[in-house]
Amino acid sequence: MRVHTRRVTAGGLLGRLPAPTGALAWVRDGSGLVGWGEAARVEVSGPDRFAAADAWWRDFTASLDVEDELGVPGSGPVAFVSMAFADRPGRSVLVVPEVVVGRRGGETWLTTVGESEPHPVQPVTRPSTVRYADGELSVTAYREAVRAAVARMRAGELGKVVLAHDLLAVADAPIDHRFVLQGLARRYPECWVYAVDGLVGATPELLLRRSGQVVDSRVLAGTTWPHDGMSDDELEAALLSSGKNREEHEYAVASLADTLRPFCATMSVEGPSVLRLPNVSHLSSDVIGTLNDSPSLLRLGEALHPTAAVGGTPRADAIAVIEELEGMDRGRYAGPVGWIDGNGDGELGIALRCAQVEGSTARLFAGCGLVAESDPDSEVREAHAKMLPFREALEGM
Numbered sequence: 001m002r003v004h005t006r007r008v009t010a011g012g013l014l015g016r017l018p019a020p021t022g023a024l025a026w027v028r029d030g031s032g033l034v035g036w037g038e039a040a041r042v043e044v045s046g047p048d049r050f051a052a053a054d055a056w057w058r059d060f061t062a063s064l065d066v067e068d069e070l071g072v073p074g075s076g077p078v079a080f081v082s083m084a085f086a087d088r089p090g091r092s093v094l095v096v097p098e099v100v101v102g103r104r105g106g107e108t109w110l111t112t113v114g115e116s117e118p119h120p121v122q123p124v125t126r127p128s129t130v131r132y133a134d135g136e137l138s139v140t141a142y143r144e145a146v147r148a149a150v151a152r153m154r155a156g157e158l159g160k161v162v163l164a165h166d167l168l169a170v171a172d173a174p175i176d177h178r179f180v181l182q183g184l185a186r187r188y189p190e191c192w193v194y195a196v197d198g199l200v201g202a203t204p205e206l207l208l209r210r211s212g213q214v215v216d217s218r219v220l221a222g223t224t225w226p227h228d229g230m231s232d233d234e235l236e237a238a239l240l241s242s243g244k245n246r247e248e249h250e251y252a253v254a255s256l257a258d259t260l261r262p263f264c265a266t267m268s269v270e271g272p273s274v275l276r277l278p279n280v281s282h283l284s285s286d287v288i289g290t291l292n293d294s295p296s297l298l299r300l301g302e303a304l305h306p307t308a309a310v311g312g313t314p315r316a317d318a319i320a321v322i323e324e325l326e327g328m329d330r331g332r333y334a335g336p337v338g339w340i341d342g343n344g345d346g347e348l349g350i351a352l353r354c355a356q357v358e359g360s361t362a363r364l365f366a367g368c369g370l371v372a373e374s375d376p377d378s379e380v381r382e383a384h385a386k387m388l389p390f391r392e393a394l395e396g397m
């Protein structure tokens, strides 16, 4: 199959997506990648899903006839990736678009894969009404699950666990993924706005980016949101001095850094500082490293997932508590999402602040990191605040 990348004149990315569904995107503040059409796709599952996806991608790219004028990360063959959170059940997806448009550092490129059919551009539509209903885990059941998890941490069974719940949004017409993506991009330029196989969202958290030998990650955990008339500066100061939030954050940083360190010749951690978003603020740390070998981004993602930003500490105990107390299938929420290229480079975020969109229904997810000091009512409010980006984008606010 022939793959051809060439420079094109600059222009927006999300505005190029031709159809209401099937959008592929990974865009932050106007830069990134969008794609459409499917030249190839693979679905994998189980504990070996990363290895299976990696092997498939290596075989697929080895068979390609590539002409790439740029030779930068994201030019040449690209697959959009969305991995299931859990080993089972779960369906992970890699999609190779027929057409990719990429943009970084003032350069814009277009890649075609195989014989691409023309994709007529359809107008973007918005729903006129949206109704909400409980998902698999209602808000009240979530509060009880949080209470039970906190009791276990107070009894010393584990240090941290992240519990999530879901919410159904039902629109009066099939949801146009581009409408949601554009709304998210407008309000959350600091986030990576993404869409892969119907999972649509805007994540502030980068699991790992690999550009040659350099890797970096943005770890988030510990959250506040506007309340009690506090100013942004007061909220920030309270977050930085909160023992409970710092503990949550330290677990998340340690889980990422301790796993990444053996792959690196050098590694440094900076933080925490505060990342301010319109709906919430997070404690945020940046981890930067130089690899001592050349593992692909997918194999690195396999080692790192799930960090304690979405799982917990110890990891295996936290996964068992999540399975027992959430009792729902997270699907691809909280799994790695992003893109990889033919050199094993790419970007994997953590699929947060998202929904699985099917027809006129969206299943929204949000979770909260819990430690022994957590208060169930506050965690319910925090999860609500984390669902606002998707809700507002869907409602056109």
Ligand SMILES: C=C(O[C@H]1C=CC=C(C(=O)O)[C@@H]1O)C(=O)O
Residues within 6 Å of the ligand: 162, 164, 205, 220, 221, 222, 223, 248, 282, 308, 309, 310, 352, 353, 365, 366, 367, 368, 369, 370, 386
């Ligand atoms: C699990 C989520 O957020 C994670 C990322 C940032 C802060 C978090 C927290 O403070 O609980 C969570 O660990 C989610 O948005 O669903």
